[in-house]
Amino acid sequence: MPTLTIDSRQISVPGNTKVIDAAERLGIMIPRFCYHPALGAVGACRVCAVNVKEGPMTGIQMSCMLDAGDGMVISTHDKDAVDFRMAVIEWLMMNHPHDCPVCDEGGHCLLQDMTVSGGHGMRRYPGPKRTHQxxxxxxxxxxxxxxxxxxxxxxxxxxxxxxxxxxxxxxxxxxxxxxxxxxxxxxxxxxxxxxxxxxxxxxxxxxxxxxxxxxxxxxxxxxxxxxxxxxxxxxxxxxxxxxxxxxxxxxxxxxxxxxxxxxxxxxxxNLPDRPRQYRVNGNPCSRQTAWAKALDLLDTTANTNNPSTVALLVSARCTLETLVTAKHLCHRKGWHGPVWDAPSGNDIKSRNALDALAPELVATMKDVRESDFILAIGTDPVNEAPVLTLALRQAQRNGAHITVIDPRPVSLPFDFEHLPTSPEEMGDQLAAIVCAALGGTDLSHLSPAGKAFYDDLVLRNAAATVPDEIVVALKKSRHPVIVCGTHMVNEDLPVLAGECARMINQPERSAGLFYVLPGANGFGAAMFTETHTNAGLLLDKIKSNDIKTLIAIEPEGCAHVHSSPAMAGILKSLDCLLVMDYLESPLSRAADVFIPTATVFESGGIFINQNGTGRSMQPLYMGGTPIFQTGRTGPPPRLFESDIPGAEHVPAWLPLADWMGLSLSPDNSKRRLEILKYTIENEPWLSALPISGDTGETGIKLRIPNRRLNEFASLPHTRNNAGNSNSPEISLYTVEQTFGTELLSSGSPALDEVIPQIRAAMHPADAEFLNLADGENLTLVLDENHELPCNVKIETDMAQGFIFIPRRPDLPWPVPGFAPIPLHPDQIRREKGDLR
Amino acid sequence: MSNKYPQILFQNRKPDRIATMAEYKESGGYQALADALSNRSPAQVQEEILDAVLLGRGGAAFPAGRKLETVAEDAPHPRYVVCNADEMEPGTFKDRVLIHADPHMLIEGMILTGYAVNADKGIVFIRPEYEGAAKILEREIRFAEKEGLLGENILGSGYTFFIDVHRSGGRYICGEVTAQLNALEGRRPNPRKPPPYPTQKGLWGQPTISHNVETLCCFPHILRNGARWFRDLALTETGAGTKIFSISGKVNRPGCYELPMGVRLSEIIEVHAGGMVEGSTFKACLPGGASTGFLTPDFYDIEMDFDTLRKKGHRLGTGAIMVFDQKTCLTAATVNLLEFFARESCGWCTPCREGLPYIKHLLTLIENGQGSEDMIPTIKKMSAQLWNSYCAFAPGAVAPVESLLVYFEGEVREHIKLGRCLLGD
Amino acid sequence: MLPADLKKNLQTKIATVSHPRELVVDVLFDIQMHYGHLTDEAIHEAAELCGMAPVEVEELATFYTFTFREPVGKYVIHVCDSVVCWMNGYQTIREYLCSKLNINMGETTPDGLFTLIPVCCIGYCDRSPAILVNRKVHGSLTPAKLDQLIEKIKMENPAHVE
Known part of the structure; x- marks a missing residue:
């Protein structure tokens, strides 16, 4: 811990701290342009100059390049340093266009700030400015x-x-x-x-x-x-x-x-067609009317039918407050649910993941960045959790070995090992890697369940071969992280991944476990929705008339595939459909009662991320129809009103709380705290969350009381060995894409241009078998009512036997929850006029 | 030519052609290599070079022997020797002449350097204007390989060393050692800031020794004749060896002359370069390329070696002497030098990238009679501030400006007073 | 597109080195020789050959003196304007060339034969003033010598049309 003096104040800092950072610890913000904590120091701009009065090299030095050394005496406001920094600013402003009035950076521009604070108020340079196109x-x-x-x-x-x-x-x-x-x-x-x-x-x-x-x-x-x-x-x-x-x-x-x-x-x-009004039978009405109608319908149902014929559907885009309120409402009323509207099977996989997530193993993105070995299985980072890619990249830059086991054509902006593997075989490969890396390790400390698990690994190991360098890298690693997805995996894979992380977590090697979950609040949804049901079963129950009333709260998959004839049919069996949302969808349009809800920007709320960190958001603004959409921006005289047009929305938990009989304050900010208190008090494991709702910058780490580090689950050995490679069938999967599949962002006009066309990724061998060429247009016949036009994209780096298409919310999918569809070659039709 | 001094590097120089390998061998060439490979350890070679006080001839005058020592014995392989033939310092053309005179001397020097640090590969980094020299080297390297002097198992010693010629795309900054490594790797030739030093992590992250052509050419002679002999070649106590002076400008016989280190400037101009051209008198010279300061008539008799010049606040640099006469406006000459540096700045750090055009612009205004008095302190202060840039480029670039304003401030101020250049057209 | 034999030559050359990108300048020079200058296509071809991203090649092609990203004449005349040539008559040489070819510095003659570009010290200070014509040096120049040089080139290219 070197101790140095900066501007007459002493500070001790860890070794390898740069002077610029040491000063920042003292609250002295040395100017900087090229230096950035995430990018490191390169000493290019020279604006962070300080004067070193005592030290190995005295005089003007760049504080970003200088390691803080014991006994250094440094001045940031010495005349030479100030003069030099002023000169640097003057040089930088020689060619700057001084176009601040029309520059969007104006007002939060580092150059603007430094120019003013550096004292360069007058242009001296008499020469012309260079310009660029x-x-x-x-x-x-x-x-x-x-x-x-x-x-x-x-x-x-x-x-x-x-x-x-x-x-x-x-x-x-x-x-x-x-x-x-x-x-x-x-x-x-x-x-x-x-x-x-x-x-x-x-x-x-x-x-x-x-x-x-x-x-x-x-x-x-x-x-x-x-x-x-x-x-x-x-x-x-x-x-x-x-x-x-x-x-x-x-x-x-x-x-x-x-x-x-x-x-x-x-x-x-901001969408102009965002539903901002209450509706009954599709007709706009007042809040009171809709509210009364909803109560009336629910009462009727409860009186005429069994309460269990009422189902409540939620999704991972609901806030924690909404999910918890929905859970307790269902329990109190005896309703079915809440049911998590997730793509097929992702709910159970997420629950399995959380079950395996021992608090000691939880890895954050920081852990991923600092890891030296990463095994990502069943996930496609750029498309499913984009910023994870950047964390992997930082690990890779520091020398980490990175492997991705996934059937999709996973592409990352750096060198990594990809094992394109079918979901059936991914577990075997994981087992083989872990098993080989553990070979020769003393496992005597393991519990009987642990030993049994290891035996299971050995069994699976026999079924797969993996490249040696992965095993060698894992053996050498001190901080390995297993990253596991919850979409392109079998139900048991998240458990297997968790157990493998347990297994490789040794005294000299601290392993991490990182799940990628579906949706912003996948963690919360997995915790607070009903475990023995899912969206698919719910639809079956509607078909079989076991469910007559559906309350859909900010739904995800179900709502947005209703353009498909299959789903429209199912809806007809309902007596009553109640939808609460801030998005318009086929489901919301079909609702008997529609209640407009607030976005997170308007209501605030808590979300729990994939590693269990709870973060709360304060409301940003009141909401309401954007002023430019109201037509009230013209010249005076203007009509002034006390109301905000289009601001009738309510947080989704509000009607639920009302139906449950919770008495909440009419004041927005007060009742927000009241529902938060209710949420925390009714779910013991959320008790770490502050009643004030202030989770701070880093959030609150929530740890579910699940199995401990050394407790191994007895694994259901569900490996499906029946996979018949001679079968001509190809599995059609919908997969996430960075742009265009995530429900909320795919409705964002700014992203329209970057959403790629729908292309069907397939392996060259499959394309050859089907006699298809890259770029060729084709139609996938999903069933007699559903057809999907798309375009062939041949990908060499993917597993054979699959077609992957982006899971666009507007796809006419015939099967609930986007479950994969086996396609026979007859169902893959080349477009007419193809000359090939 | 009336050169009374021993010709070492130029021993085989001919007015019209390149010395052949046979001629080089006849003059004692490759004896040092054969001797080193069979009788000396790499450490002994290093010691001899260190003892010879051979200072880097590329301009920085770093002791060549000390550089060799910084390659750790257990450093990883491959290790590289880079020959810096990217001679782009204005006024400097000695390396071109050396390669055209006796290419095998350079080849032997590289192999010996390679042996001294147990390197695996040598690379000649050469400026594209010297395409002729590059072709010569490529041809002569093949001849040396054929004779077993280069390549696998040199002279049966077990030591293996290869040499490649790498052409630059052409930029002054490529002569900077660390920038050159980036250039060799096919990256933008911005300088790298040590640590790590190139001898630890240089080309492709491997230990790398970089030497100038002339420095490398000294190696065979030092090893053949001994460090003592080399030191004694100089006329001064502090100097060692000979120096190739490339002299140009207003003299009768511009060209390269091999003279003992410490020879007087007056002798170089009057005896070797044939004196000033008709009608010209000596006004000033740049003693070692464009990045050194002006020497005035007060220094006319100065002993030209690294130490003597350094003590007087000057630099011998590359030993490229550019002579200016009384009819040449030094303000205009400095504007020209600044134009060169501003054009060649790599653009990495602010002071060099923006400061040089700034100073150039002010000095141009002065030269054109549009200057004002306040520009002089601005230029002085800014020149001093340019010392705080990323690499040695900008401090070199302001050397002529700073010395102009020390020795010829009056002349500069005349421009401002008269509103024109007295010497200009 | 690059002729097959040139491409093959380059590939063979690249195959001999441990890091393909170390040859990028050589590759650029060879491709430039073929196209006359570095076209957008050339940048992409060089990138592919050297296993680099196109912008990495562009970063170099726009950096160096002897890589041309814009069309140049068949003969590129680099006129040294550094200090020794400058004091020994660079200005005369430059003005003579400009008037003889009837173009300014940085321009190409309409017949596509000559391009005039100023260049930093080319290391021929002992033969100043000096120029490079397609990287070959011509020193101790006088207007008469330039006349000879230009006429010779014109004679060798009687019907040169761009």
Whole structure:
């Protein structure tokens, strides 16, 4: 712990701390442009100069490049240092266009701040400015090279941090240019972070252009709800519209960066056709009317039928408050559910995952970044949990060995080992790797269940062969992490992955376990929904008239495949359909009573991410129809009203609490705390959450009281050996894609352009068997009522026997919950006019 | 040519052609290699070089022997020897002449360096303007390989060393050792900041020794004749060896001359370069390339070695002497030098990338008679601030500016007073 | 598209080195020789050959003096403008060339034969003023020598049309 003096104040810091960071600990913010905690120091901009009065090298030094040393005496405000920094700013401003009035960065621009605070108020340089032409970088990021101060952050972030390779630094000297080889969309789904890290306005938020200054916005720290990682975000709204999102900083999750799905996915909250009114039988009505009608219908049902004919459907996009309230409402009323509306089987897989998640094994994204061996099984990070890719990339940069076992054509922006394996065989490969790595290890400490588990591994091991280098890397590793998905896996795989993590967790090796769950609140949904049912069974029950009333609260899969004839048929059997949502869907349109609910930006709420961290969001704004959509922006005279148009929405838990008879305050903020208190008090394992709702920047780690570290489950040996490779059938799976499949973001207009066309990924051998060529149009005949036009994409790096198509919410899928469909070659039809 | 001094590096130099391998051998070439491979350990080779006080001839004057020692004995393989033939310092052309004179001397020097650090591969990094020299080297390397002097199991010693020629795309910054490593790796040639030093982690992250052509050419002679002999070649106590001076500008016989270290500037100009051209008198010279400061007539008799110049606040640099006469405006000459540096700055760090064009612009205004008095302190202060840039490029670039404002401030101020250049056209 | 034999030559050369990207400048020079300058296509072809991303090649192609990202004449004349040539008549040489070819520095003659570009010290200070014509040096220049040089090239390219 070297102790040094900065501006006459002493501080002790850990070894290898840079002076710039040591100063920051003292609250002294040394100016910086090229330095960024996530990118490290390169000493390019020279604006962090300090004067070293005592130390191995005295004089002007760059504080980002200088290790804090014992006995150093450093001045940040010495005249030489101040003069030099002022000179650096003057140099940087020589060519800057001074276009702050029309620059979107204005007001939150590091260059602006440093220019003012550095004392460079007067332009002295008499020469002309160099100018550049800008490039088209796609619909999300705006390029304005003239503003560039050549700090190199963008290229370092893009190439080194994320591993994508289509942005570079061109030219030389004072003409260096940061761009692509030509116009075109930035390929990285993390390109939006350029906006955040650029210290000036070279990269700005394109959809948010000219929509306001930082001080015009209502801003709040938020949690991203577009996958299960729970990245920190900062959301800005103005005129009742969400304008933009930035990455928040959260060392345990996203570090400093988010994906473009998270950044631009908020558009659903602003949609002009967002349902903002109560409806009865499809007709707009007052809140009172709808409220009364709902009560009336529910009372009738309860009187005429058994309460168990009422079912309640929820999803992973519901807040924790809604899920808990729904659970207790169902219990109290004797209703069926709550049923988790998740893609087929993902509910049970998630529950299995949480069951295996011993608190000691829980890995955060930080653990993933710092890991030296990662085995990702049944997950496609870029598409399912994009920012996980960045965590893997950091591990890989530090030398970690990374393997992905998954049937899909998994692509990551760095070198890794991919074993394209069918879901049936993934478990065997995992077992084989773990078994081989454990060979020769003393396992005498294991419980009988542990030994039995090991025997099971040995059995499975015999069924698979895996590359040696993976085994060697695992043997050598000290911090391995097993990452496991919950979609492209068999039901027992999450359990197996958890047990394997237990198994490789040895005294000299601390293993981590990281599940990717479905949806923002998959954790909560798994905990608070009814275990013995699911969306598929629910639909069966409707068909068989066992369920007559359906209350769908912010549903996911079910709601959005209702364009399919199969689902429309099922709906007809219902006596009563009650839908609560902030999205319009085939289901909401068919509702007898529709109640508009608030988005998380309007209601706030708690979400539990995939590792059990609870994060609460405060409401950002009141909501209501965006001012530009009301038509009330014209010239005076204007009509002034006390109400906010389109702001009738309520948090989804409010009607539930009402039906349950909870008496809540009419005041919004008060009843928010009341429902939170109710939520925490009624679920003991949530007691770590503060009643105030303030979970802080990092969130609260919630640990479910499940099996302990050394308790092994007796594994149901469900491996399906019947897989017949001679069968001509091909399994059609729907899979997640970064853009276009996640329900909320796929409704965001900003992302329209980046959603790829629907292509059917297949193995070259299957394509050959079916006589299909890459790029060819074809129609998949799902059944007599459902056809799906798409386009062939031949992928060499995937398992044989599958077709993967993106799980678009608008697909006319005939089977509930997007369950895979076996296709016979006859069902794969080439388009007419094909000349091949 | 009236050169009374021993010709070592130029012993086989001919006015019209390249020395052949046979001629090189005849003059004692490859004896040092044969001797080292059979009679000396790498450590002994290092010791001899260290003892010879051979200072790097590329401009930085770092002791070549000390550099060799920094490659740890147990350092990983492959290890590289890089020959820096990216001679781009304005005024400097000695390496081109050396390669054209006696290419095998360089090849032997590289092999000996390789042997001294147990390196596996040598690479000549050469500027694209020297395509002729590159072709010569490629051809002569093949000849050396044929004779078993290079390649697998050299002279049956068990030592294996290969040499490749790598052409640069052409930029001054590529001559900077760490930038050159990036260039060799097919990356943008921005300098790298040590640590780690190239001798620990250089090319492809492997231990790498970089030497200038002239430095490497000294190796065979030192090893053949001994460190003592090499040191005694110099005329001064502090110097060692000979130096190839490339002299240009307003002299009668511009060219390369091999002279003892410590020879007087006046002798170089008057005796070897044939004196000033008709009608010219000596006004100043840059003693070692564009990144050194002006020497005024007060220094006319100075002993040209690294130490003497350093003590007087100057640098011998590459020993490229550019002579200016009384008819040349040094303000304009400095603008020209700044144009060079501003154009060649790699663009990595702010002071160099923006500061050089800034100073150039101010000095251009002064030269054109549009300057103002306040520009002079600005240029002085900014030049000093450019010392705080990322690599040695900018400090070198401001050397002429700083010395201009020390020795010729009056001349610069004249421009401002008169509103024009007295010497200009 | 690159001719098959050139591509094959380059591939063979690349196969001999441990890191394909170390040859990227050589590859760029060879491809440039074929196309005359580095076209967008050339950048992509070089990238593919060297196992690099196109923008990594672009980063180099736009950095170096002797890689041309814009069309140049069949003969690229680099006129040294550094200090020794500058004091020994660079200006005369430059003006003479510009008027003789009737183009400014940085331009190409309409017949596509010549391009004039200033260049930093080329290491021929003992023969100043000096120029490079397609990387071959010509020193101690006078207008008369330049006339000879230009005329010779014109004679060798009687019907040169771009």
């Amino acid at each position: 800008d490039q088209y970088l796609g619909p999300l990021v705006q390029h304005e090279m003239n503003r560039c101060i050549q700090c190199y952050r963008c290229v370092r972030y893009y190439r080194e941090y994320t591993g994508y390779k289509d942005l570079g630094v061109l030219g030389i000297g004072s003409r260096v240019y940061f761009g692509r080889t030509g116009d075109g969309r930035l390929e990285s789904p993390f390109a939006g972070n350029l906006i955040d890290i650029c210290p000036t306005g070279v990269f700005t938020d394109k959809p948010a252009r000219f929509k306001g200054r930082k001080w015009d916005f209502e801003r709040a720290a938020t949690v991203c709800t577009h996958c299960s990682l729970g990245c920190s975000t900062i959301t800005s709204s103005r005129y009742r519209e969400i304008i933009r999102q930035e990455a928040g900083i959260s060392p345990d999750t996203n570090d400093c960066f988010i994906c473009d799905r998270g950044r631009y996915g908020f558009g659903y909250a």
